[in-house]
Amino acid sequence: MGVQTALDAVREAPGIIDAMRLADDLAFEAGRNPGVRTLRVLASALNGDDEVTAIAAVHALAGIFDEQAGRMLTGLLSDRRGTIREHAAWALGAGLPRFDAMGRLIGQVAAGGFTGMLAQRTLEQWSSAVAESLTVGLETALLGVREPAARARLVETLGLVRPSIATRLLVGIAANAREHEDVRIAAVAALGQRSGDEGIGAPLEELVGGEGRLADVARLALIDLEALPARRTARDRGLTIAQLFLHADIDPALSSAGAGDNGGIATLLVRLGNALVADPETGVSRVITLSRGPVPQAAVDLLELGSLNEGHVYGRVPLRADPVPSAAAWPLRVTARRGIRRILRAAGQVDLLHLRMADVGSLAAADVARELGIPVVFTVAPDPHAVIQSLDRAGSLTREDFGEVDLREHFWFRTRLVQSLASNAAHTVLFPRPELQRDMNQLVGIDITSHPERHTIVAEGVDLEVIDRAVSDRSAGSGDSGAMDDLRVALSGLPEDRRHLPFVVSVGRLHRVKGMATLVDVWARSGLRERTNLLIIGGDLERPSLDEREQLERIDAVIPEAGRAEAGLILAGHRPNDIASRWLAAVRLGVPGVLAPRGVYVCASLKEEFGIALLEAMATGLMVVAPDGGGPATYIKDGVTGVLTQTWDPVRLEAAIERALDVAALDDDGRVDAAHDMVRDNFTIQSMASALGPVYRGVAVEEAALLKSAGASA
Incomplete structure (x- = not known):
């Protein structure tokens, strides 16, 4: 259709959610028709008052693989508008590493927040190709940053540089008693992910002998370094299903229900896990429910997870000492990913992971599932799509103020996360809606009539x-x-x-x-x-x-x-x-x-x-x-x-x-x-468990067939 036509479609879309969906067409056309004219068209969109169109133009630039487009995108890291800087940090991750962007991205990491998470994610995607330059850049930044939280973020990012060039720096920071505890904790947690590197065990063992959070994290880091064998659970014991919601302190008694983000989803997961293992017809013998919790409890949970092959068990992912609301939890992506990986490794065979939210927990868990080869079932809902549509209709959200709201609510990122999770899931679960097919197509961009065998409608249930x-x-x-x-x-x-x-x-x-x-x-x-x-x-x-x-x-x-x-x-x-x-x-x-x-x-x-x-x-x-x-x-x-x-x-x-x-x-x-x-x-919760049983069994059977066809042993 051409770049200009695609841009006009974004501008003239009847609603904000429609414009966001059409942004994909703009990015496709920009990548298909690169050149000076395309860059001028996108530049005009970037300079207008329509913030939805401006954001669409940022991501369209990321689809153009030439030097001029790359310079334009890098330049947006210094834009006066926070939302443009944020989306530029995200969009750069789709392309090749750019040395002219690295310093500003490191600065965004140090500043923290959601923008810092996106910048860190981009640097992580680049890290294998530019490990030495990135390590030098982070080491240089640490020389000029004294604020403990900012230093901790930089050290955490250093830990994402996989080549061993970063190990020496991390060991030195972990052992440095003059460093703030949060900075040392970031280094210790990163060392736990570097199995195979020399000189790590002894400093961690020394820290374990101390007291407090640093010792507790060092203990978990040593557990992370252990090479756990891939334990296969006997099939006559049924499936192991993992489910999670990290923004709640989930316990069997539901004692914190209704506090913070600890709402209906926490109640549902407790009751559903119990119902799944209670009904032999579901084929599920063990459910692992992951939620947030303190560091000492995380270590205790690992012992139970490794020894129990049946029942409903709980695993805590240590995030921060004080609970963080879901909208502000995105900077905990790396911490969440490490905690989720630790639990799933300790559990032995996990047949599938059921994700339900477009939040940092699902973002981190999807990475772990991909790494460990665990299939994902994703419950797809038009969230935040329906919220955007409601605010748009009410006049509370406009194209002119979308950027400011997006900085707080992260609407654009969350809609893309829903699409990513849904498209990569082995199976999707859908809530009943009056116009389900239409809403999923118009709001989320998913055609559930294509491969209907991969979509199942399941109503939630109550006790x-x-x-x-x-x-x-x-x-x-x-x-x-x-x-x-x-x-x-x-x-x-x-x-x-x-x-x-x-x-x-x-x-x-x-x-x-x-x-x-x-x-x-x-x-x-x-x-x-x-x-x-x-x-x-x-x-x-x-x-x-x-x-x-x-x-x-x-x-x-x-x-x-x-x-x-x-x-x-x-x-x-x-x-x-x-x-x-x-x-x-x-x-x-x-x-x-x-x-x-x-x-x-x-x-x-x-x-x-x-x-x-x-x-x-x-x-x-x-x-x-x-x-x-x-x-x-x-x-x-x-x-x-x-x-x-x-x-x-x-x-x-x-x-x-x-x-x-x-x-x-x-x-x-x-x-x-x-x-x-x-x-x-x-x-009822029992009918919900009965409906999910065939979904879980089907995914497990399909995964076994994939393993067999790939020549692996099931």
Whole structure:
């Protein structure tokens, strides 16, 4: 079609997500038609106010393999716009090493953040070809950088230079007591990846004799250096499946559910792992769930992983001492990759790795799976695609301010990561959606009608036993007295004249995508405040993350903390899943003297790919309000079991909640039974495990056939 035509298509696309998809055509045409004219066309796009088109032009330059295009791309590392500098650092990794870019990329690594991660990734891709020059550049940079965090990032990058030229420097830094502990830790962790290099074992052994984090990391580094044999698990024991979510402290008791990024996915992985190994029909005998955790626990987990061939076991990946929200965790890519590799090596045979998120964990895990030859199953969702589309439609995201938002949300990188993970997966799993084929094609760019045998639709599921027990106990006025005592304490600040009102309730993370602050704002500024109280279950209120703090500040701007209870707003913080289930039952059935019955559940998310908390609320018998796209539209009967609405529109959200309250006030047992039975028949965790079993077995069979055809022993 030609470069100009492709560029015009990007500029004239009806939506931002459409323009992002068309950027691939622009890059293709630029690579197919290099030359002075093409460079001029791209330069004009770079200098315009349309930031979506400008970013597309950056990546188009990366597809042109000539010296002038390379100089232009390198020059963008010094652009006044942060988003252009960031995308230039990323795009350079697609081409050959450029010595004129190396110094500025090293500077970006030292500065840190998401841009630093991209620069480090590009340098790693170049490292084999220019190992000596890169080592010299990093050593020179270290001479002029004193700030510990920046030095640690440079040392970590030095550790990615695989040739042994970097080993001497790393050993010296690890042994240097004058260096900051974080810098020495970066060197020690890097040494653990350099098996075969001489002179590493003795300094690490000496450090292990000490105390604190440095000794703990040195212990893990020695474990990493061990040449573990490839242990094959007997096939009569079934498959070993690994799954991960690194932005949560996942434990069997789900004690941290709802804090930070520890949302529904953490609950799902615990319950799903248990269900997979409990049902012999799935063919799965061992599930390994990876999440973040402290360094000492990581070493303990390795012993269990190496000795257990059955059951649901957990492996912790040590990231940082303090939890980091997912949006800020990208600089932990190398640390995450090393921790994931360590766990999968210790586990022996892992038949496949199931990835679910377009985050740093999946980015790192995909690298490890490729290195170890482990096939990947990827659950594909239009995320962040659906968020971009919602913000675009609401006018909250425009072409002119896209770059600034992208610096924070990393939309462009995450959309490309979804495409990469999906295209390289042995099998993809899809959530049910009303227009699944259309959405996957238009939003993500995946044609699921091509090779349909590689795509399977699997609905998520909930533990219905927990919910039914909560409802039964509340109906009988009995059950977990501790959970009810906690609820009474949480609601104790409500004034007497509000205790006869029903509740609007929402369960989930305090994150802008989940819309908790939006819900508070809509409730507080409308007649809903006179008609109901509002209960939000989720978030770490004592030690909020950056995302949680942003939501809390928005909530405080509407209703200051000191006046929340008086106004009828209760922020209860995160609670274990079984306690949250009992509180949902209480919102529906009421608790005498504490809260009135016939409340409703509201999910104000910008998007909801499926909605575990929604299903739990429906199984409880609550009338629900949910986004009108994605998974909820496939199981909510609008006006009967719930109300579907455009949650990004405050007027429509308010009207939907009013409508749900009207239906809930009728106290219709038929509606309650219909919602419960729908969940029972379609969306239990057991049915989800049963649906995934054939997917996992099929991938394992296909992998065995590949090994056999390649002449390897299965």
